[in-house]
Amino acid sequence: DGLTAGARDAPARQQTLRAALEWSLSLLDARETQLFRCLGVVASSASLPMVQALAGAAESERWLTVEALAGLVDRSLVQVTHDDPPRYRLLDTPRSLARSLLAREGEWDEVSRRHARALRRVFEDACRRIVVEGRHQASEMVPMELARDDARAALDWAVQRDPVTAVSLMIGVGLVRSAQGAFTLDAPAALVSDALAMPELDALPAPMLAWWAFNYTDYARSDGRLPPLGREWAERALDVARRQDVAPAIHVAGAALIAHLPVDDAASIALAAELEVAARGPLPFVRTTALAAAALRHWRRGEDGRAVVAIESMIETMEGQGLAAVSRVARTSLIAFWLGTDRPDRALAVGRSLLAELEGTRNERALADCRRLVSASLLLAQDHAGARAMATLGWSAAGARDERMHPGWLDVLALLAAGERRFGTAALLLARADRAWGDRRRGRTSVRLRERVVALLPGGDDGARSAASTVGPVSDAMIEALALAVEDARDRTEFRRTAAED
Numbered sequence: 001d002g003l004t005a006g007a008r009d010a011p012a013r014q015q016t017l018r019a020a021l022e023w024s025l026s027l028l029d030a031r032e033t034q035l036f037r038c039l040g041v042v043a044s045s046a047s048l049p050m051v052q053a054l055a056g057a058a059e060s061e062r063w064l065t066v067e068a069l070a071g072l073v074d075r076s077l078v079q080v081t082h083d084d085p086p087r088y089r090l091l092d093t094p095r096s097l098a099r100s101l102l103a104r105e106g107e108w109d110e111v112s113r114r115h116a117r118a119l120r121r122v123f124e125d126a127c128r129r130i131v132v133e134g135r136h137q138a139s140e141m142v143p144m145e146l147a148r149d150d151a152r153a154a155l156d157w158a159v160q161r162d163p164v165t166a167v168s169l170m171i172g173v174g175l176v177r178s179a180q181g182a183f184t185l186d187a188p189a190a191l192v193s194d195a196l197a198m199p200e201l202d203a204l205p206a207p208m209l210a211w212w213a214f215n216y217t218d219y220a221r222s223d224g225r226l227p228p229l230g231r232e233w234a235e236r237a238l239d240v241a242r243r244q245d246v247a248p249a250i251h252v253a254g255a256a257l258i259a260h261l262p263v264d265d266a267a268s269i270a271l272a273a274e275l276e277v278a279a280r281g282p283l284p285f286v287r288t289t290a291l292a293a294a295a296l297r298h299w300r301r302g303e304d305g306r307a308v309v310a311i312e313s314m315i316e317t318m319e320g321q322g323l324a325a326v327s328r329v330a331r332t333s334l335i336a337f338w339l340g341t342d343r344p345d346r347a348l349a350v351g352r353s354l355l356a357e358l359e360g361t362r363n364e365r366a367l368a369d370c371r372r373l374v375s376a377s378l379l380l381a382q383d384h385a386g387a388r389a390m391a392t393l394g395w396s397a398a399g400a401r402d403e404r405m406h407p408g409w410l411d412v413l414a415l416l417a418a419g420e421r422r423f424g425t426a427a428l429l430l431a432r433a434d435r436a437w438g439d440r441r442r443g444r445t446s447v448r449l450r451e452r453v454v455a456l457l458p459g460g461d462d463g464a465r466s467a468a469s470t471v472g473p474v475s476d477a478m479i480e481a482l483a484l485a486v487e488d489a490r491d492r493t494e495f496r497r498t499a500a501e502d
Contacts, residue, residue, distance in 0.1 A: 021097055024075050035068045036077060037107060040098030041115045043153040045087035045146065053118035054111060087146065109161070116154040116165050122147045123172030124205045131207035132248045134283040138322025141179055148176045152186050159188060167195045168204060171212045178215045180325050182365055183222035193227050196236060206241040206249035213237035213256040214289050222365075231260035248286045251278040255293035263300045272297055279313075288317045295333075299444075304341050311337065328354060328366045335373040339380065340444030347377040368397055368405055375412050376449055384419045391416055392484055407436035411449040413483035418456040422488040426453055427466070429483060 025033065038054040039046070046054070048066070055065045069088065072078040077094055081087040090098060102108050126144050129135040151169045158166035170187040177184060185192075195201055201209075217230035234256035241249035254271045261268035272294070279290035291314035298307035311334050318327035331354050338347035351374040358367040371394030378387035395409060410433035418426035430453050442450065454461050482489050 021094060024077055031064060031068045032071045035065060036072055037098050037102045037105060038111050039078065039090050040095055040102045041111050042089060042150060044149040045081055045089040047085065047087055050118050051088055054114050056114055112157045113162065116158045116162060116169065119147050119151050119154050120165050120168040123168060124208055127208040127211055128205060131211060131252060131285050132246060136321060137285060141176065144172060144176050148173055155187060159191065164198060164200045164204065166191060167201065171208055174219060175211060175215065179323065183218045185219060185223060185226065189225040192229065196229065196232055202240050206244040206246040209237040209240050210249040210252035210256065214252050217259060234260060248283055251275060251286050252289045255289040258293045259296055263297055284317055284321050288314055291317065307337060325363050328358060328363060332366060332369045332373060336443065336445045339373065339376055340448065344377045344380040348374065348381065351377055368394060372405060372409055372412055376445060379412065379415045379419055387416055395480060407433055408446050410436055411446045414453045415449050417483060418453045423457055425482050425489040427457055428489055432479065
């Protein structure tokens with residue numbers, strides 16, 4: 001029997017619970033039993049519309065699903081959360097039982113399909129309301145956040161059986177993660193590349209594709225598993241938005257694409273003119289993306305004052321949309337801006353204020369980035385003691401080893417060593433940083449840090465290149481031992497031997 005298989009060796013309490021569940025199930029009518037089985041696919045909790053979608057009832061019969069759900073709640077087979085509106089879930093043992101019944105009845109794939117497509121609608125509808133209708137972003141993202149864990153489970157099913165739905169779920173999960181300040185995906189990396197070749201992708205809603213394209217370059221920078229396809233996604237999203245004739249999505253996709261074009265390119269100039277109008281428009285999400293694109297363009301053109309105005313306007317718009325986590329990430333870019341324009345005093349003012357807000361929060365990515373930039377600001381302001389204290393705290397905390405931040409931290413640690421006249425260590429760390437950057441281009445802040453290290457080294461760039469020829473694979477533990485030591489790493493032969501053994 002599917003209900004009792006594997007239960008003989010279970011603890012007595014578990015067997016008693018299972019027996020009680022079986023007895024409760026025997027009292028259900030056919031509709032209640034069928035709904036209980038369907039709820040087995042839910043990984044976390046479901047809204048009432050989601051429960052109705054899982055049951056597969058016709059529109060005119062949805063009230064029957066409500067009655068069946070009430071019966072399951074009355075028998076304590078389904079738990080009701082205290083959310084507003086309430087959500088419904090099964091505890092672990094009832095869920096396991098429901099899944100075994102669903103599989104035994106041969107309904108698993110059909111109910112999983114309903115589940116995945118209902119979740120897809122949650123994400124796509126929320127994207128439309130935020131991008132096109134200008135709804136309050138934090139409020140509209142609550143259903144997306146509540147659906148995230150279920151979407152990750154549904155994604156596993158959809159990848160093999162419904163690829164376009166899988167792409168929609170991947171995008172939805174990614175957008176939730178980015179709104180929480182984290183740019184990593186809980187999705188198969190291959191799906192990102194495969195999706196671009198899908199003709200069916202054109203049928204996905206333009207607002208969702210445009211938002212995804214705007215964020216994708218940050219995903220790829222932060223998650224080394226992902227291919228660098230930012231321009232391809234931006235071009236595809238812009239094409240879909242134009243063919244679907246959704247103006248807000250056209251602006252968002254244009255803001256994504258402009259980041260990949262030279263500033264003097266004709267297409268870049270045309271997009272910039274369109275986005276200048278969009279940045280003054282009534283839709284908050286569109287304003288945010290247009291201002292982000294304008295800030296980047298001003299930065300590249302050396303128009304520092306205009307870049308600051310755009311960044312500050314973007315942050316203000318984000319905060320008005322309830323996006324505290326994302327606005328804090330954006331404020332780290334303001335620290336980097338002031339560093340890049342040789343104003344460590346202004347960078348420290350922004351950085352210290354932001355640190356005070358981030359301490360004790362779960363936004364580890366923004367906290368690690370902020371500590372790195374504040375460490376750099378202190379070094380450029382010649383406060384080596386303060387920089388050492390901040391670097392010690394920042395390097396050891398979660399987030400510093402993030403692939404996107406790791407090379408930047410190495411530049412900071414190299415300048416710390418050089419400022420303390422530990423030149424052998426500085427040369428070795430700078431060589432390790434060069435290797436970590438690889439083919440990627442340093443940002444303006446990291447360029448300034450490297451220039452300062454080279455200026456302080458007795459051998460200049462030649463010393464850094466010489467060190468690069470001696471450095472093999474170095475673990476994070478060895479970097480920390482070198483960077484935060486008091487003595488200089490003078491004996492490179494011993495260092496090379498130790499690093500190889502580490």
